[in-house]
Amino acid sequence: MARDLHHLLLLAALLQQLSATSAGDVATGSGGEKVHVAIYYESLCPYSARFVTNHLLKAYRDGLLDAADLTLVPYGNAKVDAHGAITCQVGSSPSPFGCRDAHTDVGILACCMQHGPDECLLNTVQACAIDAWPDVKVHLGFIYCVSDLVMKNRHREWESCFQKQGLDPKPVTECYKGERGHNLSLEYGRQTAELVPPHQFVPWVVVDGKPLYNDYGKFEAYICKAYKGYPLLEACRSPGMEAENDVYGRL
Template identity: 25%
Template sequence: MKGPLLLLLTVWLYTQYGDCAALSSCSYPPSKWCSSLEAAVQCGVLKECLLSNFTKSHQKVDTVEVGLYYESLCPGCRQFLSLMLFPTWVMLGDIMDVKLVPYGNAQTCLLHMTGAAFPVIFCMESSGDVIKMAKNCMEVYAPDLKWESLMGCVNGDQGMQLMHQNALATQGLKPPHEYVPWVTINGEHTDELQDKAMDSLYTLVCSMYKGPKIPACGQSQKAYKSYCNKE
């Protein structure tokens, strides 16, 4: 049982049994108190579990979506993806989602065929030869995906359909895209957002995130000092 139905049932149970839940004998270890409705009621922590789940759901809703519309062989696109977007995602993956819309059959098929597409694409884009490194990158980051299967997509109707979908998504951008890489933040593009993303995507994502503060976006990063220029 998931979603709104579970939430409604949880609220109902709390209104019915919340006062007496603490009197029940709890046979679950603390790590399992929120593992089920029965455990939460028996251990008298239904309200706390409900609040915890509510907070987690809002943290997911509040994530910052960074969209990148790009050409897989474009030097500027490769630089932004490998030196800015991927490192930021590694550090801030808990508060950001990445939407990649590439012009290039191989990467489009990768996004469709494996959940590990972003690391594979980063590996390709940061290499000396995007196309030649595709197979090696797949073997490292997506070993369960067979090269033959990917090539079947790339060279077949499915790859063409996926590319067509990306073309429609790109053509539907408002304002229309004028160059690549074209960055959107939560589906929006402005010159200011583009400039901030190109200058420091990390800072931009932290500033756009409206959820609970996380250490990676806290004050500690401002205390960083460089001693490289000290004599």
């Protein structure tokens, strides 16, 4: 009986391992590694919001994000001064009220980004959402909801996205009102500053370390081009999935 029990335990362990392997094969294909996709953007930039609500949503619905390791970086054209304050683009000055005019408790953030203090706030809120909910499908759902409101000129209703997505607002609220949110923004600023070549505009889309420049609207095609798994992803069989080869040759 002991031997039979031992065999049953071994069989259960083997089935569990096979199940995990099969799940991985479904997500990334046989022998295929996920494609690294990074999107550097600003929360209130209309081009960024349009990219999220149109292209990124389509990639999610088509199942392409199952083959991608997606990183969202909500920072864009902000700058960090010598004192660690986050300010807007070159040539502008920080808000005299610090970040308190954006309803945070940390005064060291200067919220005068390209689209004003609301953008500073929402960049930090989205950074906190990514931190609070590491599952890309969860934080992407929240960011999509906020971006959809941006496109409708209703971005100040962003807190409604907690209820719409069925999410607890507490971790994000505590984050963006405290130093955690500021530190996350500093980290995203560092990542943005270290881009090679530097970003020229937002959204700035990078696939497997290579920027797509003005061709970012075809980022799905570049995922298909970079993906080496088998079988070919169903979405990659669609017409119009041809990526421009010269973009990959610019570096």
